[in-house]
Amino acid sequence: MPKAPALTSPAPVESAAPQSRGPARRRLRNAPPQLVLGVLLAAAAAAVLFFLFFDLKGNVGYILPRRAIKVSAMLLVAxxxxxxxxxxxxxxxxxxxxxxxxxxDSLYILVQTVMAFALGAAAVVTAPPTLQFGVEVVLMVGFSALLYRWMFTGATRSLHLLLLVGVILGSLFRGFSSLLQRLMEPSEFIILQDLFFASFNNVDPALLGVAAVIVAAVCAAVWRARHTLDVLALGRDVAINVGVDHRKVVMRVLLACSLLVAVSTALVGPVTFFGLLVVSLGYQLCRGFSHAWLLPIVVLIGAIALVGGQLVLEKVFGFGTALSVVIEFTGGILFLYLLLKGSLK
Structure with a gap:
């Protein structure tokens, strides 16, 4: 990605907080980014170490590697x-x-349903993980590339139209998936249903390595383009005026988004509102900072949420519910709050 000239205002700055808000909240938002990053890094490291070594009894050679695989999957998804x-x-x-x-997520469920309907749920579960992972990633990346190219490279862009297209396609995929599920045997549907929720318990170590390589390569490219992202955040007209090839850069960024989401979804399953949750918290903690600070802060918040949430579920609630259910519930409430607040413009 081309590197844009440095600007004095690298990221969109929202209006100042109302005076009615408490001084503690204002101090948190005005904290230097180094302090915020340091606190989050310490909290994430503590959560990972606690997850790995707390109550480590019995066959350590068996338990510790399984915990390491699980926490690695959570960090990769974050x-x-x-x-x-x-x-x-x-x-x-x-x-x-x-x-x-x-x-x-709807496309992921559709792919799983079509394969189970055509080959049988048992064949899907016992299929080579690498082959299944590759098929899912290719299909999701291809779908998103076509959609984003149509929606974002034209002369006009309508966010309302984008939402409408996404909702319609999602409904179409869910409807077709539901039709095929009704035609399946109940025993096969029960097997298939386990694939519809994100799970960190049965991640294949080989897939984890492949996914880590893809995510690392994409994130390295994103980090090199962090200054260009700051310019994109100022708007299309500003980006073009300072010499950024907006069409090319946007398509590369969207391809990176597609790869990251496809890898995460194919690895552990869908987590619809998790990204909204952690990025919203990141903006609250580092309002006005550039992507050089936003990127690591968002990643650390995600790591704390996943690892810490899994710790609470295992040690406090005793696996009373799946972590993905809690994340989707919390993120869905946040999504509705942002809509009611008037964030859609």
Whole structure:
């Protein structure tokens, strides 16, 4: 991605907080980015270490590697979903849009359902993980590339039209999936249903390595383009005026979003509102900062949310519910709050 000239205002700055808000909240928002990043890094490291070594008894050689695989999957999802959501909101200039809202999760469920209907649920579960992972990633990236190219490279861009297209495609995918599920045997549907929710318990170590390589390569390219992202956040006209090839850069950013979300979804399953949740918290903690600070802060918030949430579920609630259910519930409430607040413009 081309590197844009440095600007004095690298990221959109929202209006000042009302005076009615408490002084503690204002001090938090005015904290230097180094302090925010340091506190989040310490909290994330503590959560990871606590998850790995707390109550480590019995066969340590068996338990510790399994915990390491699980926490590695959570960290990888935190990076992929957090970065992709931040990039997507940057190019769309909207704080409530996420790549998952555009039909990724529905497409993932459709792919799983079609394969189970055609081959049988048992064949899907026992299929080579690498082959299944590759098919899902290719299909999701291809779908998103076509959609984003149509919506974002024209002369005009309508966020309302983008939302409408995403909702319609998602409804279409869900409807077709529901039809095929009704035609399946109940025993096969029960097997298939387990694939519809994000799970960190049965991640294949080989897939984890492949996914880590893809995510690392994409994130390295994104980090090199962090200054260009700051310019994109100022708007299309500003980006073009300072010499950024807006069409090319936006398509590259959207391709990066597609790869990250596809890898995360194919690895552990759909997490629709997780990106919205962590990026919204990131904006609250580092309002006005550039992507050089936003990117690591969002990733660390995601790591704390996933690892810390899993710790609470395991140690406090005793696996009373799946972590993805809690994330979707909290993120859905936040999405409705942002809509009612009037964030959609």
């Amino acid at each position: 990076v992929a979903v957090g970065v992709s959501t931040l990039l997507f909101q940057t190019v769309t200039a909207n704080r409530i849009l996420t790549p998952s809202i555009m039909g990724f």
